[in-house]
Structures are given as C-alpha cells and as structure tokens.
C-alpha cells in the first residue's frame with residue numbers, strides 16, 4: 365500500500381493562490397470603537413472636515429462655516445462631495461482634525477509589534493508585560509497550525525503551554541515580571557488602546573487591508589473598518605486596500621497578479637506603452653508619463 369503524502373501547513377494556503385480573507389476564522393480578537401459615538405460622528409465629523417476644506421477657499425470665518433454645516437444649511441451631500449474630492453486629491457491635513465479611539469483586545473504581540481511601526485498621527489497605550497503579572501497568559505493558534513496535522517498542532521499547544529507554565533514558575537520563584545516575560549512567545553495575546561486621526565487611519569488601512577499584509581493585522585483592520593462604518597458609512601468608505609484609490613497594485617510580490625483586486629502597475633505601464641506605440645504608428649503622439 366502506498367503511503368499518503370503528509371499535508372503540511374503550507375499545503376493549506378499555496379502562495380500563488382488568491383489570498384483568502386482572514387475573516388473566515390474566529391481569531392478571538394476584537395476591535396471596538398470607543399470614540400466617537402455615532403451621534404458625535406454624525407453631528408461633528410463631516411462638518412469639521414468640511415470646515416477645514418472650505419476655510420481654504422472662503423472669506424467666512426471657520427466658525428461661521430462650521431455653524432452652517434453643522435446646522436444643515438449646507439446639505440450633507442454637498443459637504444460629502446467636497447470632502448471626497450479633497451481626500452481623493454491627497455490634501456491630507458483636512459482629515460487630521462478628527463480622531464478615532466479603538467480598544468484592541470486579544471491580538472498577539474506579533475501583531476502589536478507591526479502596528480506600532482506606524483508613527484504619524486497615532487497614539488498607543490499597551491498592556492505592559494512588565495507591570496502585569498499574568499495569572500494565565502493567553503495565546504493564539506494561527507489557522508495554518510489549527511489545520512496542520514494533529515501531531516504538529518499538539519506540539520505547538522504543548523510548547524506554548526510549557527513556555528507559559530515556566531513563566532508562572534519564574535514569577536513564583538521571585539523573578540520579576542519584566543524578566544519572566546522573556547520566555548513568552550510571540551503568540552501571547554495583548555490589549556491596547558489606539559487613537560488615530562483619519563489621515564493616518566486611511567494610510568494604515570491602505571497598507572494593512574492589502575492582501576499582501578499578514579493575516580492577523582489584516583483581520584484587525586477589517587474589524588476597525590467595520591467599526592468606523594458603524595458610526596459613519598461615508599468615512600468608512602475611505603478605508604480600503606491602497607490599490608483601490610490608486611487604481612493599480614504596486615506590490616512587488618503581486619507581479620503575478622495572484623491578488624486580482626487591481627492590475628499590477630507593470631501591466632498598466634505595459635498597456636500604456638502598447639497604446640502609445642499604436643498611436644505613434646497611426647501618426648499620433650500621446651503625452652509622456
């Protein structure tokens with residue numbers, strides 16, 4: 365009898381496949397919008413951005429523009445129209461006037477390390493592994509390991525449990541938390557509060573909703589987008605993978621277009637070169653890029 369090939373975790377998600385959404389699994393993490401409420405977002409956020417935009421082109425004082433917008437004397441559709449045009453033109457300071465505060469829980473230290481790489485327009489406060497002496501640190505099992513052969517999965521769980529049991533032993537032996545934490549794995553869960561202005565949030569979402577982003581942080585930004593939609597569908601609509609506003613994909617790892625959301629820029633430029641050559645052959649010159 366021939367032996368069946370043993371499935372490895374990498375067999376589960378081939379690199380060339382269309383990336384799956386991490387939303388198909390419950391990863392035990394959450395992102396809740398603490399501020400603003402829907403009422404605050406509806407009452408202030410669009411008028412605030414509108415005021416920032418209009419102030420640049422108006423003789424009126426900002427407080428007069430704000431009053432007209434907030435009291436509905438400027439139709440919300442008109443406000444949205446201007447704000448959309450300004451955002452799409454990249455005039456980013458106008459959307460730095462509003463902020464969103466999220467309670468982020470149950471994410472791993474792997475994720476938080478990636479998240480805090482973002483610097484501009486953000487504030488983070490994270491649960492300290494120095495000051496918190498965990499009674500039972502929690503950890504995450506990635507989907508590929510959940511789907512892996514039983515032996516591998518059990519070994520992963522055993523390794524995590526052993527590391528975290530050793531952590532507790534170190535604490536009991538009097539080792540301070542700031543040193544005992546050295547045995548904690550990257551899979552250890554953590555909580556943080558993140559406040560971000562809208563410009564930074566759109567920028568981060570562009571990078572982290574991209575299918576090239578790591579699955580856990582991608583899932584976080586799906587949850588974040590869901591929360592923002594809950595208070596403002598208009599503002600939530602700007603949270604998208606960066607290729608959506610760009611119109612093309614600029615990710616080196618997607619030159620084969622295995623993610624089909626937008627064409628890769630190489631192919632866009634090749635199509636443009638072809639169009640130019642056809643135009644030239646017909647005696648017309650197209651503008652140079």
Ligand SMILES: Cc1cc2nc3c(=O)[nH]c(=O)nc-3n(C[C@H](O)[C@H](O)[C@H](O)COP(=O)(O)OP(=O)(O)OC[C@H]3O[C@@H](n4cnc5c(N)ncnc54)[C@H](O)[C@@H]3O)c2cc1C
Pocket residue numbers: 481482483484567568571572576577578
């Ligand atoms: C898919 C993916 C893979 C990654 N892989 C790695 C990796 O392997 N190793 C690694 O180390 N990192 C990696 N990163 C992190 C990445 O390099 C950035 O550090 C991170 O995404 C933060 O983005 P940002 O630089 O746009 O910073 P943000 O703080 O979000 O800044 C927003 C924008 O503000 C401007 N800005 C901010 N700070 C400055 C400044 N000091 N000077 C000038 N302009 C500034 C820039 O225009 C910047 O784009 C990865 C990120 C992604 C999305």
